[in-house]
Amino acid sequence: MAEAAESSGDPGTTSPRPLFAGLSDISISQDIPVEGEITIPMRSHIREFDSSTLNESVQNTIMRDLKAVGKKFMHVLYPRKSNTLLRDWDLWGPLILCVTLALMLQRSSIDSEKDGGPQFAEVFVIVWFGAVTITLNSKLLGGNISFFQSLCVLGYCILPLTVAMLVCRLVLLAEPGPINFVVRFFVVIVMFAWSIVASTAFLADSQPPNRKALAIYPVFLFYFVISWMILTFTPQ
């Protein structure tokens, strides 16, 4: 201990002594039992957490996932630069949105096979393959976002367009005419812009700076095609 005090007295001149240098002189006698319990609070917390998700009720599980999905919906509706969508990504939201959109967009069975709007499968394929292509494109350009994070963001940002589809369906129940069309057009344009702004807010930061436009343009094309499908939807 004396040596340690000396070395701390003049720091610059001598080489630093190893910590606890004096402890090697202490010997432990054989008859003192060295035993006890070491509890790491975090580990026990995790074990407790694991068993609780197994034993919890189904309602709890579903509500937890639904709350996560709902929280992300809020993030899309009020887009700020935040990391929530990227950090805790999930694909439930995109699946729900895609199925809703495809169900609403599919042509009725009375339509002729050849000339009608998209089928359920076509909408589904366009949404998912479009999202996969855009993700591959941004990764090939050198973006540092993971595959599923990007799919998650693109899927969640379809929410404004799904809302537009709902509104369009309601508006179509009224009298057909030019006002009808103008209202639908306006709603779709606003929601299209909202989707683009939301997805740009989340995705733009992960792209290399001189290629941002190259990565964002396919997103623009993707939402444009979906908006087009919504706008040209005519119930028979």
Place this chain on the structure above:
Amino acid sequence: MMAAADELAFHEFEEASDLLAETPDAATTSGSNQLTPQGHVAVAVDSGGSYGAEEEVEESDRTALLQEEKQQPGFWTFGYYQSFFDVDTSQVLDRIRGSLLPRPGHNFVRHHLRNRPDLYGPFWICATLAFVLAVTGNLTLVLAQRRDPSIHYSPQFHKVTVAGVTIYCYVWLVPLALWAFLRWRKGVRERMGPYTFLETVCVYGYSLFVFIPTVVLWLIPVPWLQWLFGGLALALSAASLVFTLWPVVREDTRLVAAVLLSTVVLLHALLAVGCKFYFFQPLPLAHPAPPTQAASLSPDLPPPP
């Protein structure tokens, strides 16, 4: 020091780009090197500046490093495909501008691609063109129906598939055939090697860009105006292709050159005319009334009491 800075600035040399075309794997060194390391193409800069022996060694070291860097990763790695997307926004815009304004002396591949073809441009230009074709084709139907309510409107979603398949096949299969043909004729040419497959795809992809605004302009329902725009777009696009292919083909016999170039232009014209007729049909015949069961189920009719 000023003279040295001037020599170090990048100069564009016609000779250099031609030499680079002959040996695409070589790296160029500039400077009045006395010794040229093997495998390097040296362009003599006639500036009278003298470089010390140390600088020459440095140059050859650096170019050796550059050559090692250029080793392509295997085609099963992600990095291989990433090398085809190694472009910046400004480069893509520059290439698009180059395809829109073809000039006789300017070879698209040499001056704009500079041996770094990319797949981003062709892929997304084709996708855009396919969707724009389907959308504007549908829009003409909407506008026609507004004028003549007897025309039956339908979203015609299957046209998207047709457009996509046609354009992607065109941009992949025609350059494949062209590239194969040029390689077969390679023996006749001494000076310039043929373009790689990707460069051919690139040229074709970027040359299709001019059709995107044209297709939008085809919304105007005046027939002679549509043909005028179509002709203009075809001329620009085909000119860009011809000016790019001319340096490669002029070494060949007259007959082969003429046949090749006219085939290229003809195929391009076929694509343009085919798209015009398929997507912008002269007004479709009025469909017969929907089947009576559907009419009676229509929500407009009041339910029978």
